[in-house]
Amino acid sequence: MNNLNLDQLRTFVAACEKGSFSAVARDMGRAQSAVSSQIQNLELDLGLDLFDRSGKYPSPTAAAQALLPLARQAIGQLRRFQQAADSYQSGEEPLLRIVFEELVMPDKLNDMLAAFSERFPHTQVRACNASHECAIRRIAEGDADFAFVTTRDHYPDEVDFNNLGQQRILTLACPEHPLAQMPGAALSEAAQYRQLVAASPSAKRRWQLSPQTWHSDSLLQALDLACKGVGWVNAPYELARPFLKSGKLVELNLTNALSAWSLGVDLLWSASTPQGTAARWFAREARRLYGNYYSPPIEVADSI
Structure with missing residues (x-):
């Protein structure tokens, strides 16, 4: 089988959809004989009868109807291929x-x-x-x-x-945590309870306030542990938002919170x-x- 080309596939799809070689020829600005010849060459390449010509108009065979969605898909993929190549040529990164x-x-x-x-x-x-x-x-x-x-x-x-x-960092705990029961807890009081720290090794000292500390490489894990009452945690609002909306965590109103919490x-x-x-x-x-x-x-x- 010779290599198929995009023009053959487009002609095949158009012939299936319009049900007339002459209609395809008019739309493509070609002679009807050229369209018929291209369909015949495609049939020879595939070794299949794609159209039944016994009636007034050629009708797609069962094989053609099965191949039609694949041909449409191939045309779409080739179109996307060309569009992507054009985008990369114009300076867009892959x-x-x-x-x-x-x-x-x-x-x-x-x-x-x-x-x-x-x-x-x-x-x-x-x-x-x-x-x-x-x-x-x-x-x-x-x-x-x-x-x-x-x-x-x-x-x-x-x-x-x-x-x-600057991004604001919230101090959070579950509603049942002792710090959550205080209307305004000082940093020194927060230091009396276990802190969950999720930070890179070089930044852990900056975030660590309590001598009772658990460290995690995952902030989401630290937030989940805070929901279970294991300790309190610092996190940016956007990551804490679903926990706040569900009521699993509340923001602690710590007094004397300095600019370090950003x-x-x-x-x-x-x-x-x-x-x-x-x-x-x-x-x-x-x-x-x-x-x-x-x-x-x-x-x-x-x-x-």
Whole structure:
């Protein structure tokens, strides 16, 4: 069997749908004999009778009716192939790799990615969480295109960054926790109860307040443990929102809570890797949407 081509498939589909070679010829601006010849050549290539010509008009055979949806699918795939190739030729990246620290991955990132999928349907996205140090290293080594991380004073020369603002961190516990029963607990009182810490090794000391501490690499696990009364935990509002809405967790009203209970958020990218149209859009939208999200902080009571 010779290799099929797109024109043969389109002619075959049109002939099945219109039920007349002459109608296909008119729509395609060809002679009827050319359409008939192409169908015959396709039949010879496949070794099948695709049309019954015994009547006034050719009618698709059972084999043709079975092949018709496959032909439509093949035409669609070839069309998408060409569209994707055109997009890549115009500067759109085939792949965008995004890493983030769990503490700075609120719903806004998924909002951005949903908009991105509509704007750049041919660019694949690979997103994953990583520790602070790993995220920076992956950007510096060119293994990722963007990273959302907590702010630090210095980055390697291979890394460019933009500050997205401050993210408010909530202090949470289950409603039955002793701290939740206090109208206003001091930090010194919170330190008397077990704290659940989910942070990278370099940041654990910053977040640790209580000498009774459990550490976890997963913030969602720490939140679930807090729901079970194991301890209290710090988390950004967006990740805590479903727990707050369900009533499994409540925000603790700690007095003397200093600015340490907030996170600066930076967007990182490679200083040496050129950005295509998709990456430039992503960086611009991150500054716009995340900037609106992080500053000013969200008031929980107005957002649930």
